[in-house]
Amino acid sequence: MSGASELNPNSMHLFDAELTKQVFEYMRDRLSMPDVPLDFPGDPKELAQALSGLIKPEGNSATEILKLYDEVISRAVVSGDSPRFMAFIPTAPTKAALLFDMIVSCASIQGISWLEAAGSISAENQVLRWMSDVAGLPESAGGTFVSGGSAANLAALTVARDSGRQRVHGGKRLPVRIALSQQAHSSIGNSLGILDIEPFIVETSDYAMTKADLDRALSAIDPSDAPVVGVVATAGTTNAGIIDDLAGISATAQEHGIWFHVDAAYGGAALLAPSVRDQFNGIENADSITMDPHKWWFSPFDVAAIIYRNPKLAAVVHTQDASYLDVLHEDDSLINPTDLAYHLTRRARGLPIWFSVVVNGTDAYRDAVEASISLTNEVADFIREHEDLELVIEPSLSIVLWRRKGWNAKDYRDLQDQLIQSQTAFVTPTSWQGETVGRFAFVHPGTTIEMVKEVFAAL
Numbered sequence: 404m405s406g407a408s409e410l411n412p413n414s415m416h417l418f419d420a421e422l423t424k425q426v427f428e429y430m431r432d433r434l435s436m437p438d439v440p441l442d443f444p445g446d447p448k449e450l451a452q453a454l455s456g457l458i459k460p461e462g463n464s465a466t467e468i469l470k471l472y473d474e475v476i477s478r479a480v481v482s483g484d485s486p487r488f489m490a491f492i493p494t495a496p497t498k499a500a501l502l503f504d505m506i507v508s509c510a511s512i513q514g515i516s517w518l519e520a521a522g523s524i525s526a527e528n529q530v531l532r533w534m535s536d537v538a539g540l541p542e543s544a545g546g547t548f549v550s551g552g553s554a555a556n557l558a559a560l561t562v563a564r565d566s567g568r569q570r571v572h573g574g575k576r577l578p579v580r581i582a583l584s585q586q587a588h589s590s591i592g593n594s595l596g597i598l599d600i601e602p603f604i605v606e607t608s609d610y611a612m613t614k615a616d617l618d619r620a621l622s623a624i625d626p627s628d629a630p631v632v633g634v635v636a637t638a639g640t641t642n643a644g645i646i647d648d649l650a651g652i653s654a655t656a657q658e659h660g661i662w663f664h665v666d667a668a669y670g671g672a673a674l675l676a677p678s679v680r681d682q683f684n685g686i687e688n689a690d691s692i693t694m695d696p697h698k699w700w701f702s703p704f705d706v707a708a709i710i711y712r713n714p715k716l717a718a719v720v721h722t723q724d725a726s727y728l729d730v731l732h733e734d735d736s737l738i739n740p741t742d743l744a745y746h747l748t749r750r751a752r753g754l755p756i757w758f759s760v761v762v763n764g765t766d767a768y769r770d771a772v773e774a775s776i777s778l779t780n781e782v783a784d785f786i787r788e789h790e791d792l793e794l795v796i797e798p799s800l801s802i803v804l805w806r807r808k809g810w811n812a813k814d815y816r817d818l819q820d821q822l823i824q825s826q827t828a829f830v831t832p833t834s835w836q837g838e839t840v841g842r843f844a845f846v847h848p849g850t851t852i853e854m855v856k857e858v859f860a861a862l
């Protein structure tokens with residue numbers, strides 16, 4: 404007889420008071436830190452060694468494995484939620500959102516269908532309604548939360564493609580194209596690749612796409628080419644925070660009857676900020692909008708909203724059909740979150756932001772977003788006054804591209820290494836018109852001008 408067959412098969416599912424205490428203590432420690440440590444990029448070989456042999460028939464001591472997690476694994480993850488994380492797009496979850504994420508996990512809360520999950524879906528939809536309202540979308544609008552902006556863009560562009568094919572090809576699988584500019588996020592290009600849609604690149608005379616750019620490009624189309632059935636505008640480019648001319652592009656989209664998708668994965672939260680709100684005018688005409696709560700809406704990973712002006716169009720495209728699922732579709736007045744994107748099982752990942760916004764209130768969200776916009780302006784002023792520094796372009800939203808006079812690509816990379824080693828900041832370079840430059844992205848309201856000055860002090 405092997406030992407295993409004599410074990411109680413339910414043993415892993417029994418309450419373990421000691422393990423619970425240790426995990427709760429860990430969480431309490433982490434949550435009570437004024438600023439979480441940045442930590443370090445890890446060494447894959449050392450990590451492989453530390454983890455080697457852990458998966459084995461008899462298991463390990465939970466206390467030892469928690470210690471290994473704390474001392475080895477977690478230290479080899481740069482903390483995106485540190486106020487000193489100024490690279491890529493940081494994250495800055497509220498305490499309420501983090502805590503509620505634990506509730507969602509500990510109850511395995513899902514948000515698949517109204518049949519099983521009316522409670523969580525109602526709460527998630529309340530947040531989607533708030534986001535739709537700040538964008539000015541009509542009452543008909545609705546959507547779901549997916550894992551990230553990339554998944555949200557893929558979900559929306561699938562609907563744009565199929566609705567377009569319906570209109571121009573009577574639903575036949577014939578080629579269609581979707582318009583975008585070079586500044587569109589990489590996930591748009593990847594989504595078009597997955598969907599086998601040829602990108603229709605709109606040349607822009609400046610960094611933002613304008614109505615004139617789109618009009619010019621569309622008027623040059625040869626009628627024998629695949630029709631353009633949609634356009635993607637970006638409301639806050641990831642590299643530089645630039646917002647396309649949403650009002651102008653939406654007017655052209657309406658004239659041509661094409662789908663208007665707005666990728667506001669990073670920038671969407673700035674809809675809450677009165678200081679920049681008018682730059683988003685026209686977003687209310689969108690057929691679909693991507694907005695990432697795990698970026699500037701202060702929710703933990705991983706969550707993005709995909710919101711459709713007419714969610715029924717999305718349900719037609721994304722609903723999965725299987726005999727065992729028929730029971731989910733008995734009431735066709737209700738649209739299930741699972742029917743609005745490419746997924747079936749889904750965690751109720753919208754609940755952490757729901758709890759946080761309901762508890763903290765929308766004014767707190769507005770103020771936290773405005774904090775990063777004001778910091779951006781302060782940093783820009785500092786750069787203007789510094790004789791060795793220059794702004795590469797005027798900052799937009801909460802992203803600053805800067806140059807240290809005389810620096811080359813290696814200087815920026817060396818600065819990155821030096822700053823993470825000293826735990827001063829995590830700052831990575833980017834490129835702008837072929838030149839390597841410095842870049843800050845701010846979303847954490849706890850990031851201060853002093854922290855940014857520490858970066859410049861290291862130059």
Ligand SMILES: *Cc1c(COP(=O)(O)O)cnc(C)c1O
Binds near residue numbers: 550556588590695
């Ligand atoms: C971050 C970002 C994405 C991708 O979102 P993920 O959540 O990382 O998948 C798409 N578009 C824009 C504009 C972004 O900033």
